Every structure is written in C-alpha cells, then in structure tokens.
C-alpha cells in the first residue's frame with residue numbers, strides 16, 4: 114500500500130520492539146517509535162546510541178532481530194530498501210552515496226523504479242524543477258555532482274528521495290557537514306515540506322539548538338534504548354543532554370591562556386588549485402605560533418579544504434611557500450610532514466581518515482607505522498600497537514566491543530573520535546584540525562575541544578578549520594574568515610564577533 | 623523468490639571460518655567433476671574410468687607425479703606473482719612476459735659463462751646456479767618494474783601495460799632462440815641452447831630444488847602480509863589509496879614495489895621451468911604454452927583469496943589436473959583437450975561457489991501478511 118489518503122496527525126510509521134544485536138553490542142534494544150504526518154520528529158543520542166541502525170532498519174537496509182514495523186497501520190516486512198521505497202519511505206544517509214561524475218539529474222534518476230521508462234529527460238527535469246520551486250531548493254540540475262558543495266549534495270539526495278515519491282523522509286545527520294547558512298536554508302525547506310501534509314521527517318542530529326528550533330517531538334536513545342519521548346515544547350537543552358548522556362552535562366570549555374611563543378608555521382602567499390583545476394586558494398599568508406589556536410572560519414568550498422590539503426602534503430601548491438620552524442617544507446611529502454610533527458585530522462573520516470575494512474588496530478597504525486618504536490627490522494610490534502589502540506579507545510570512550518572489529522562497523526561519531534585520538538596521541542607540534550567535531554555528540558564535542566585546549570597548553574600550534582562559528586569563536590586566539598580562496602582579514606580573538614566574522618565570511622572586508 | 627508457501631532469501635554472511643571456506647572449495651571441485659562427467663559420457667567414455675586415469679596419473683603415478691609437481695611449482699610461483707600486486711589492488715596480467723624475461727635472464731648468465739659452447743664444459747654450479755637465479759629474478763623484476771613505474775608515475779592502466787610487455791617479450795624470446803639468435807640451440811630448430819650438465823639444477827627425489835623456493839616463498843609472503851610494515855603499507859594502498867596517501871604511504875613506491883616483487887617471482891618461475899625441470903634445461907620451442915599456463919596463476923590467486931598458503935593445494939590440484947588431463951586425452955583417444963575442459967569448468971564452479979562465501983540461502987515460511 115502506498116501512502117495516499119493521509120491526514121495531518123495520522124501515525125504513518127510505527128516501530129514496535131525493534132531489537133538489533135551486533136557482535137558485542139545491542140545497537141537497538143526493544144525500541145518503540147512512531148511518527149505522524151506533518152511532523153518533524155528528532156532522534157537524539159550519543160555517538161553509537163543506535164540512531165543510524167534504527168533508521169537503516171526502518172529503511173530496509175538492515176533486518177531487525179526482533180520487532181515489527183507498521184506503515185499506516187499495516188504490518189510490513191522490508192527485505193530491502195526497494196520495499197521501503199515502495200511504501201513511500203526515503204532516506205538520506207550519513208555518508209552521501211552519489212556518483213560524482215554524473216549530473217544532478219542523472220543521479221536523481223539513477224536507480225529510480227521508473228528509470229527504464231524515463232526517456233524524456235526534459236519532462237523529468239521539469240518535474241524536478243517543480244519540486245525545487247515548491248520547497249525552495251536552488252540547484253543547477255545539469256551540474257556534475259563533484260562540483261557541488263556538501264549542502265547541494267544534500268539537496269540532491271533529498272530530491273532523489275522525493276522524486277521517488279517519498280512521503281516519509283529519513284535524514285541521517287543532515288546538518289553535520291553543512292555550513293550555518295546552508296543549514297538555515299535546509300531547515301526552511303524542511304519546514305515547508307511538513308506544511309505539505311505528506312512530508313514527514315524524522316530528523317537525527319547532535320546539534321541540540323537545531324533540534325529545539327525545528328522539531329515537534331523528540332525521541333532520545335541511550336545505548337540502544339529509548340530513554341525519553343518528549344514534545345519539543347517541554348524540552349530544554351540541558352534536560353535533553355541529560356537524557357542522552359545519563360548524567361548532568363555542563364557545557365563548558367575551559368579556555369587556557371598561554372603566552373604565544375615563536376611561530377611554528379609560516380605560510381607566505383600560498384596558492385593552489387582544486388580538483389576542477391581552478392585556482393581555489395589565492396595567495397594566503399599567515400603564521401601559527403606555539404600555544405596558539407588559529408581559526409579559519411568559512412562556508413565550505415571557499416578554499417579551506419584545499420589549504421588544509423596543501424599543508425598536509427596531499428596537494429601541490431602552485432605558488433608561495435610553507436615554512437615550519439623556519440625551514441621551507443613546501444615540497445615535503447606527507448610522510449616527511451608527519452615525521453616533522455605535523456598532524457592532520459582530515460574532514461573525510463571514511464576513505465581518507467580511515468580504512469573501513471581494516472581493524473581498529475590497523476587504523477590506529479596508519480599514523481604510527483613509520484615510527485621506529487613500533488617495528489623492529491620491519492616487523493610490526495603488534496603488542497605495542499594493540500596496547501596503544503586500547504588506550505585510545507578507553508581514553509576517548511570510543512564505543513567498540515573490541516579493537517579487532519573493522520572501522521566500518523563503528524558508528525559515525527565513534528570513528529571520528531578514533532581518528533582524532535590517533536592524531537592527537539602523536540602529540541604533534543602543529544595540528545591541522547579540519548572540521549574536528551563534525552558528527553560528534555555534545556559530550557564528545559566538549560571533550561575534543563578540551564583536548565585541543567590541552568594541546569595548546571602543551572604549546573602545540575593549532576590550525577582549526579570549522580564551519581561552526583561558535584566553535585571558532587570560543588576556541589581561537591586569532592580568526593581568519595576565508596572567502597573565495599582569500600582571507601578577508603585576520604582578527605585577534607577579542608575583536609572577532611559573530612557579526613563581523615559572519616560578514617567577512619560572506620565576502621565583506 | 624517464492625516457492626509455494628515458502629520464500630527463499632539470500633542473506634549476507636557475517637563471518638566465515640577458514641574451514642568453511644575450504645569446504646566450499648571442495649564442494650565446488652566435486653561439482654565440477656560431476657559436470658565434466660557429462661563431457662566424458664558424450665565422448666563415449668565412462669567418467670569413472672576417465673577420472674581414475676586422470677587422478678592416478680596426475681597424483682599417484684611414478685611418471686606422472688613428478689610432472690604434476692613441476693607444473694604445480696610453476697603455477698604456484700605464477701600465483702604469487704599475481705597475488706602480491708593484487709594485495710595492492712593491482713592486476714598483474716604480465717606473468718607470461720615476466721617469466722620469459724626471467725628465463726632470458728637466467729640463460730644470459732649461463733651464456734656469459736660460455737655454457738652455449740659445449741655440453742662438457744665444467745662450470746662451478748655453486749657459482750653459476752645462484753647467479754642464474756639472480757639473472758632470472760632481475761629479468762622478471764625489470765619486466766615488472768616497467769608496469770609498476772608507469773602505474774606509479776603516470777597512473778597508466780597496469781593491465782594494458784603488462785599485456786603489451788607480454789607480447790614484446792614473447793617476440794624477444796623468439797628472436798633470441800631462433801636460427802641465428804644468440805641463444806640458438808645446436809640444432810637451430812627454434813630452441814634455445816641446452817644447459818651443460820654441470821649447471822643443471824640439483825634434483826632431489828626427481829623434484830627440482832625450486833620446490834624449496836616456492837614453499838619458502840609461500841611462508842615468506844604470508845609473513846610479509848601478516849606481520850611486516852611493508853605488507854601493511856601494501857594492504858592499505860590496496861584497500862584505499864586516498865587513505866594510504868593521507869598516511870604518507872607513497873603512491874609511487876607501492877605500485878613499483880609490488881610489481882618488482884611480482885615480476886621477480888614470475889622470473890623464478892621462468893628459471894624453474896626452463897632451467898630446473900628434469901629433461902628440459904633449455905628454452906623450449908613451445909615456450910608460449912608456459913605463458914598460457916601462467917594465467918592459471920590468476921585463477922589460483924583469486925580462488926585462494928590472495929592467501930599464499932591456501933594457494934599451495936590449489937596449485938597442486940591445477941597441476942595434477944592439467945597433467946592427468948593431457949595424459950588421458952592421449953590414452954583414451956579423446957578428440958578434445960580434456961585438461962582445458964576440466965579446468966575451465968572448475969574455474970567457473972569455484973567462482974560460482976565463492977558466491978556462497980558471502981551469502982547463505984534462507985528458507986522461511988511465509989506469514990499471513992502482504993510482503
């Protein structure tokens with residue numbers, strides 16, 4: 114049955130007693146959950162609480178061990194996402210699954226049940242444009258996906274689901290990779306969808322303020338169990354956090370002030386091309402000192418990723434110089450940079466920051482294999498690396514039943530913690546942290562920010578790249594807003610305010 | 623799929639023990655034998671008789687068994703030559719060219735010592751044989767290095783490059799052994815010169831000493847991938863080049879290294895067949911057949927899932943079946959290559975059964991519901 118005559122307020126999707134066990138963890142433990150037409154229903158929980166697993170079950174990607182799913186009162190049994198799509202459910206994943214070399218429209222059509230019959234690209238284009246107009250999406254259908262920003266990719270995923278007739282849309286971490294203005298736009302579109310009786314959106318996110326502004330109801334998960342079901346009107350940031358973590362959480366960042374030392378990193382007039390071979394970094398100059406956090410604020414796609422990659426040795430500079438401790442390292446390989454004490458935390462946690470099919474131990478080894486301490490005559494000292502992995506897992510509270518599981522079976526946030534911990538555990542003198550807290554829950558975000566502070570106290574220099582203005586402002590000693598590959602200025606911390614940094618990020622000097 | 627009131631579903635298996643994997647391979651072999659019995663029947667031969675002949679000649683006959691072992695050593699070395707680049711996600715289709723280059727390298731050493739001149743020349747085996755092995759290794763490694771270098775530097779397609787090198791080396795060998803070529807044999811019949819007895823490889827119980835090299839390499843490679851830094855870097859590059867690059871693993875050195883190692887081992891296979899197998903000791907006229915045989919290394923590598931120890935029994939089986947198949951074909955007067963038929967079917971069933979490595983079939987009674 115496809116959802117047709119639904120009215121606002123009808124329960125359209127219901128899960129009863131959903132249970133899913135993985136070796137060593139109960140990811141979902143008898144979860145009851147329901148959503149109504151026209152409602153935004155947020156699902157909240159710490160990293161590894163079981164949110165993604167639950168959504169994958171509702172979308173037919175994972176089969177539950179126990180429990181039942183009802184769509185508009187009718188019991189269903191999803192064998193695959195095709196069944197779920199048939200019942201009007203759509204999902205946008207935590208890790209995007211688009212094909213970069215294809216255009217937006219091709220990606221939307223791809224795998225569509227009708228795609229055999231869709232010959233008329235023009236008509237399809239019109240239908241999609243109609244959807245865009247209706248929900249306020251603004252996107253070039255003929256653009257190739259690799260040319261899009263994260264936010265635009267998100268929109269493509271949503272359009273894809275809507276075009277397949279989704280009436281219940283599952284968005285897994287829709288905002289964690291988005292810049293604030295993009296987030297705002299997305300939320301506005303989502304609001305319009307719920308106004309349209311048919312669109313019903315469970316919404317999963319860690320960002321508590323967002324939850325509070327957009328959703329009607331909240332379900333909180335902790336270690337696979339539902340710990341609270343609330344109307345958002347009755348929720349406050351602190352009681353939600355308490356339900357998630359199981360204890361009182363105090364949002365507090367202990368800022369430390371250390372005297373700024375000599376420069377560790379000096380960047381002079383650096384420029385580089387992006388993947389499209391367009392000049393995306395246009396001659397930036399700055400320095401990072403010992404005991405300093407230098408924040409780069411900007412909407413993604415303004416060259417900060419390119420800058421991070423050049424500094425990490427993963428991309429060639431086309432002009433300018435990079436010096437550490439006064440030595441020109443512009444042409445150093447990435448290995449030489451690791452050995453010189455530069456630690457890079459990449460923004461892409463899967464496929465760059467980690468190898469999904471490797472065990473956690475082997476993933477930790479990625480940043481250690483070149484240290485003589487961990488091998489003798491080329492033979493790996495597996496005891497030592499195993500011990501280090503265990504320490505990292507326990508210090509950073511990575512939720513993993515053992516260190517032999519593969520990285521791909523970790524939840525998104527836990528993988529991020531593992532990568533961060535691995536890099537920070539090297540105690541680099543220069544840390545390049547590219548979106549370090551994306552996808553982390555409140556507790557973990559706070560923990561990581563404190564870890565960066567700790568590194569600062571130990572006189573490391575830190576280059577922090579973030580789209581989260583609050584994060585930049587609360588952590589940084591100096592802030593450089595970046596726009597179209599150029600710094601709009603470099604502000605001392607006390608002069609950096611939401612207003613002026615925000616304006617500079619938008620291109621105003 | 624539905625059958626009456628039952629439905630059948632494929633479920634992905636989470637874990638599989640080594641034993642289960644071995645069982646699946648054995649079932650696939652039995653299944654292939656059953657299928658090929660129809661071919662025997664079609665040819666008017668009792669399949670039981672056919673198989674008895676194949677297996678007894680291939681694995682239990684005083685003449686057949688050494689031949690099987692020689693072929694198996696060759697296939698095993700070619701398998702390793704395939705596995706090492708495969709661990710880095712790269713396809714080595716160039717075992718043929720690499721083994722020819724290895725054979726040329728080995729014979730070049732012998733040639734340099736004047737071995738072509740006379741059968742009675744008294745060369746010191748303790749010096750010349752190791753040098754011939756070095757020559758074979760260098761030849762194979764150099765051939766492999768071309769593919770590895772172009773991959774690492776220019777990101778060329780390694781399959782195309784290795785295939786091209788196969789052709790070039792094939793003709794190079796022809797040039798060297800043909801009439802008037804430097805390695806021409808005394809008869810001038812398109813064969814290479816024969817090694818004098820003083821530098822023919824030592825034979826232990828009818829089996830050339832290269833078996834020790836092959837088995838030693840199996841252990842060594844296993845260790846390389848399980849325990850060493852190099853093995854770790856190769857695996858990381860193979861699973862995810864972008865992550866490997868992030869970790870500082872050189873996207874130039876790894877392809878070069880795996881192709882050098884792979885080529886080197888294929889070069890040893892060339893030494894093995896042309897300089898160590900009893901009764902051969904020269905680059906034979908039909909050397910191209912061994913280039914073809916080298917391709918079994920690919921299948922063997924895929925079936926053993928790139929595990930060098932698991933490759934040993936599979937290489938032995940392949941060696942025995944080709945050998946026994948050839949024999950039966952002559953003995954029973956079959957008008958077709960039963961060895962090719964058998965191995966072809968075996969490959970297909972093994973690959974098909976691999977499917978069951980990942981999936982299991984579940985029968986479920988359909989409940990009273992719509993889906």
Ligand SMILES: Nc1ncnc2c1ncn2[C@@H]1O[C@H](COP(=O)(O)OP(=O)(O)OP(=O)(O)O)[C@@H](O)[C@H]1O
Nearest residue numbers: 135140160161162163164165166522524525526527
């Ligand atoms: N395929 C799998 N194999 C083994 N364990 C898994 C698998 N998928 C998830 N898990 C485990 O199930 C638990 C819940 O994971 P899930 O991805 O649902 O968390 P999450 O709430 O989405 O977390 P995050 O906020 O970090 O994305 C985790 O402990 C995770 O390690």
Ligand SMILES: [Mg+2]
Nearest residue numbers: 165207524525
């Ligand atoms: Mg998740």
